[in-house]
Amino acid sequence: MRRQKKNAFWIALAAPGIIWLVLLFIVPFYAVLAIAMGKLDQLFESPVAVWNPFAWSSENVIDVSRDLVGSAAFAGPIVVRTVVYVAIASLLCLLIGYPAAYFVARFSGRRKGLFLILLIAPFWISYMMRMLAWISLLQTNGIANKALSWFGIAPVNWLGGHAATVILGLVYGYIPYLILVLYAGLDRIDPALIEAGRDLGLGRARTFVRITLPLSKQPILTALLITVLPMIGDYYTNQLLSGAASTSMIGNLIQGQLGTPGLEGQGAVLSLLLLLVLLIPMIYYVIATNRSSKAAA
């Protein structure tokens, strides 16, 4: 009895948040499902949501599966391209971000505050502003081409649909998040362990491989997840830095379908499929976060 009364207070506190999550997080995903399994109003080319699971139609799912596999599949290559771009971009993020985060966490000494401010600064600068910066640098008559012309290299139309430009944009856009998470993880490694490795006669490289790297496995995984997940849903970097169909990614496909009459239902199916694929890494992230916050307490 007393236990119940005790709980009532906490339930009352949590209730508004729970109701909010039900109405604006769970219900919306049911709405996507109802659209995905719904029909198409042929006259108005608008989607018709089917709320009753027993009346669900597989129209949209069949359409999407035809797009993904088979002879007329135009979406298949887009999916492959997304995976390739995201893999290259996140790997580059890690290769650039790890040394920087490692240096600031371990060797920056008294200048740590300064380095951290500089590392964190991009986090506070709007993503669009950062893309804008590269657009002006990469214009045909922009600074990048001017610099190249000193070396006698002809101007390149960087913004005309180059995979390299899109990948550069993704790396530039998401690396601050990776560095921040990596820094927080690497900073927690006890320096005594690394010193012990040195004292026992390991060289710099071997200390790193045998001690630091294994200890940074968890931060690397979470940092990669925090960059890969939003990268997969990115459509704006691509649109701004290329805009060409030859570089479009899954995000562009979904966003395009939302704005096209008659294709909204397929957009719903695709975004649910994407959610399904990403659910495993997402759940992994949640569990890892829970574990490390329990360990810290």
Place this chain on the structure above:
Amino acid sequence: MTAPSVSEQTPPQQTQPEARTQSRWNPRNPWRHPWFLEGFTWLYLIWSLVPIAIAVLFSFNKGKSQSVWQGFSWRWYFKDPVNSVLHNPQLHAAVIQTVRLSVLTTVIAVPLGVAFALGINRWRGPIPSTFNFLMILSFVIPELIFGVAMFFVFTELFTSVHLGTTAEVLALVTWNVSWPAIIVQARLVGLGRHYEEAAADLGANRLTAMRRVMLPLLAPAIFASAVLVFSGVIDDFVIVDLLSSNSGNTPMSVIIYSTQHGGNGGPALNALGTIMLVMSFIIAIIGYIGYRFMTRGERGSRIDALTTIAGGEG
């Protein structure tokens, strides 16, 4: 974004006395300074910050060029009677909309998230852990997938909420409520239950203990999460892009995107971006100073305050 907002450790000592006797350059000195790593870090920082500095610089350019400097001017901010941020109605409205969305979202999301964190943390059972799981899930779900769900729920189910400011605020609150919920919970775990029990022993009922003891102790975490929500909304793009319906409810990020994408980019957009940047930096500085002030009696350092305000250890 993993551990409690205030780390209890003092920063590790980096100086090794015996290293001073050996040269910092001697390759056989195991404690020598990693010059290569430091150089690499500086190169990264230059690559990451110089493009933005150039973009800010060219927002003050007298002419239209984004690569040739033609002299300093405030033309693109307020001097130009047609194309400046002040006089172009679209750009002007975008600044106001961004501020409006940030204020409304912060005012709703922070109390909602704090109450959620307190309730979920103390209420035991499968229901609270399920919803806590859901809350963290909403933190990592790709924004496009979330945005698609929001788009459909407001166009097909809650149709009385038309696309526009109301829909934007509702979606932004849902997207950002996880900041206070996660950060306050981390702080609660760090605090333990002693303070509450002491208050109860001294005769405080639960509401009084909450108001007089817990809320002051949680104030730094609540403040940090408010800063993160506010700046998160300034920077948000996907949700507002999918849910805005006309230029009256389109914030700065979307205007920059759609104008640039439509081929009408120019220094006025750089000016708009610079205004966003200044807004975010002001919030960051207020956040840093405020957080330092609130945690002045604690063992946390400057560094902790910096990473907390950036959401690094939320």
